[in-house]
Amino acid sequence: MKITEIKVIVCSPGRNFTTVKIITDEGVYGIGDGTVNGRELAVVSYLQDHIAPTLIGKDPLRTEDIWQYLYKGAYWRRGPITMAAIAAIDMALWDIKAKVAGMPLYQLLGGRSRDKVMVYKHVGGLDIPEVVEGVLKLKEQGLEAIRAQVSIPGLPPIYGTGPSTDQAAGGMIKPMVTEEVWATHKYLPLVPKLFDKLRDAVGWDVHLLHDVHHRLTPIEAARLGKDLEPYRLFWLEDAIPAELQEGFRLIRQHTTQPLAVGEVFNSIYDTTTLISEQLIDYIRVTAVHAGGVTGIKKIFDYASIYHVKSACHGPMDMSPATMGANIHVDTAISNFGIQEFTGYTKETYDVFKCDWRYDRGYLYPNETPGHGTDIDEDLAAKYPYQAAYLPVARLEDGSMTSW
Ligand code: EZ4
Ligand code: CO
16 A cells, blocks of 8 residues: 555635645545644645655555654654644544554554543633633533633733633634733632632532633742632643743642643653653643644553543644544543543534534544544635734733743
């Protein structure tokens, strides 16, 4: 069996997605996601100009060998663009392998370890009552785990705090970088008040989560963790900038609040201090940003030794192909924790045909061969790329934030 063609498809059915389709001489093909929100075209060039020419004629079933070939052949190892490009290829190759085997992907990763994959969804709001209402609505819809964010009074809604700013359809399609305002001293006392009201409203059966989006210093995060302890959050996510793993030592010394980090990580080497020192409880790497199925399987297996659980990143800025790959890994590994899932727009589901499914708080892998996600190329062509940027934030005095 040989790889005969590698197509790179960019489309924007609500969000920009960078998709790879690997075609073989036997007609079997696989789909992979290489989307990096706000930097989509850099991955397109990496795939088209630097990877595709080196893989034509190769055996698509050699997933580990091709992963190593691309990782080592880059010389400039790691980094989000390189690892997303490798991820796209890797996901498509695993899709092909599972189709050749005639099995759903999870069978090739060890088989089923669970019946269903628990997810969490997001709620945001301009004030606490609006968030409480949103959380109650999701609870009614069967969600057992919910992430809650609230805007800071007196400041305009900022990314990841207001009413679903980071997940609204097309919300990230911005022709230029938006500049927002941040004030830590206004945020810190607000979050415990939010979770106090939420516990009153939803009780203790629902898992509650909160995402700090990397905005605190270690000592500020330690204080927030302590203040949130009475409300027993499932986790506090991205409490500090993720680059400095050692920062988590300080947070860990002060609070029993479970901690999650890793959505911006792209290799196992970003995780070694955090995992081996047991500084976190959940590692949030996801197939597209950490080297595909091969990449995250290595990280989760490593994490399992230290009792750190998986929690794949999964907002709608990564394509349904990533979600498919994640669901199969989630189903197979021993140390599954939770899966983030915001769902997709109707346009996205029209372009990407999914055999996996969501129902009342859980995801279920497809039983058809592969990872269960395909792309309608003709329809994709009707949604061309649109410029999209993530925001930055400044302090109230105009300086860039320290995070
Ligand atoms: O802000 O994927 O936990 N989820 C998140 C996401 C990220 C986006 C950035 O592109 O923090 O919504
Ligand atoms: Co996050």
